[in-house]
Amino acid sequence: MSEAPQKFRILPVVLALIAGLALGGAGVMLYMKHENAGTPQTEAPLPVASGKKAPQGVELVEPDADGxxxxxxxDPMKPDAHFPKPGPSLFMDMDLVPKYADEGAETAAGDAPSVSVSPAVEQSLGLRTMRAEEGELRKDARLAAEVVLNEHDYAVVQAHSGGFVESVSPLAVGDPVKAGEILAKLTIPGWTEAQTEYLVQRETKAPQGAIEGTLRRLxxxxxxxxxxxxxxxTRRVKTVFTIEAPISGVVTxxxxxxxxxxNASQTVAEIEGIDPVWVVASIPxxxxxxxxxxxxxxxxxxxxxxxxxWKVRSEALLPGADAAxxxxxxxxxxANPGGTLRPGMTAVLHIDAPGEKGVLIPREAVIDDGRCLGSECRRRNRAFLHLSH
Structure with missing residues (x-):
């Protein structure tokens, strides 16, 4: 009766010893696996797929799917731990990534370091590549402009002598007029008197010098x-005279x-031409x-x-700049022969200027980090190299 309970007391101790030995063995196996994974590989170089050359004297591990x-x-999150084969990472929930041998050769040869991006990552990031070509980088700009009156084509209309206005054509500021169009009719007593004197001299056969003097006075x-x-x-005295527009344009x-x-010095009208017109634009x-x-x-x-x-006849860069x-x-x-462009209208000025020759890349590929401009260049091995300009 006393031996049976003693056997039951020994059994739990034996089971505990067996479980401890099993756990210890599993721990030793995990430790050895981890140590082997972190040690440098001493295996012989593996064969490389056709067209892929390994650097001389470099030991390789299992290649990728493309050879x-x-x-x-x-593991990118723990790059100091190296593994001989692809598979899941022991540290993170992700797959191992390869360190290619040709990348190491390029860096060792003196080239700038680059970053490799797989086709799947390129597609997910929306990366686009275009071929860089040599050519001329022309400057093309579209700028807002305003049509204004041509101040070089400007006429002031005066009576040149005292008189009074008989009638005025129905004109107002902003109305277009043509050269030779009648603006008003005036009576000028001084001109009438001088004409009468001239006709009397002609009838009385006055000396030619006196007749020419009267004409000069007129x-x-x-x-x-x-x-x-x-x-x-006609040898007839004219009493009513017309004032005509000296140029075609707009009454201002x-x-x-x-x-x-x-009176003689009074300005009765002002006209500014509209062919050609001026176009003014603010340029950077x-x-x-x-x-x-x-x-x-x-x-x-x-x-x-x-x-x-519309054709641009000439251009002038005015002195001074807008500080704001x-x-x-x-x-x-x-040129504005049909008068289509009117003062006050807005227009679009297109500038196409020649530039320097060089390697042309898309504007979207230029990276401005605040210190310099750069771009990413893709090599044949799908590695991206940063270039500073």
């Missing part, structure tokens, strides 16, 4: 030459009314040198007239 030579496999009084020629031809000021008196300071370059082309379009363009916007004023003279 590309691999130095070792590692000219000095401001009488138009065509009215003087009519007087010589008019101060004549029927029945009012005018970076385009100051390009505007004056030979080969720079300018063209003008307007949203009001789709499909039409850091821009310069560019003034263009644009």
């Amino acid at each position: 590309r030579p691999v130095l070792y496999w590692y 000219k000095l009084l401001g009488m138009p030459q065509k009215d003087i020629d009519d007087l010589i031809r 000021a008019i101060s004549m009314r029927a029945g009012m008196n005018v 300071e970076a385009y100051a040198r390009d505007v004056a370059k030979e080969g720079t082309k300018f063209s003008l379009t307007s949203d009001a007239f789709p499909g039409e363009s 916007t850091r821009t310069l004023r560019l003034r263009l003279q644009v």
Whole structure:
């Protein structure tokens, strides 16, 4: 009766010893596996797929699926631990990645370090590559512009002699006029008196010098030459004279009314031409040198007239700059034969300036880190190399 309970007391102790030995053996196996994984590989170089050359004197491990030579496999979160075969990582819930042998050879040869990106990662990141080509980098700009009056084509209309206004054409500021169009009709007593004196001298056969002196006086009084020629031809006194527009353009000021008196120095109208017109645009300071370059082309379009363009006759970069916007004023003279462009309209100025020759890359590929510009260049082995410009 006393031996049976003693056997039951020994059995738990034996089971505990067996469990301890089993756990100890498992721990030793895990430790040995970890130590073998972290030690450098001394196995002979493995064969490499056709077309893939391993660097001379470099021991390789199992290559990737494409047969590309691999130095070792590692976990990016613990790069100091190297493994001879691909598989799941012992440290993180992820697959091991390869360290390619040709990458190490390129870096050892003196090339800049690069980053390899697999096709799957390229697709997930939305990476796009384009071939860099040698060519000329032209500067193309589209700038907002404003149509203004041509201040070089400007006329001031005066009576040139005292008189009073008989009638005025129905004109107001902003109305277009053509050269030779009648603006008003005036009676000028001084011209009438001088004409009468001339005819009397002709009838009385006065000396030729006196007759020519009267004609010169009419000219000095401001009488138009065509009215003087009519007087010589018709020998009739003209009492009502017309004031005509000297140029074609737009009336910018008019101060004549029927029945009012005018004097010799009084301005009765002002006209500014609209063919050609001026187009003024604010350009960035970076385009100051390009505007004056030979080969720079300018063209003008307007949203009001789709499909039409206007020829630029000349351009002038005005002195001074706007300190607030850091821009310069560019003034263009644009042909406007049909009067389509009107002062106050907005337009679009296109500038196509020649640039320097070099290697051209897309604008989206340029990286600005605040210190310099750079881009990423992809090698044949799908590695990306950063280049500074």
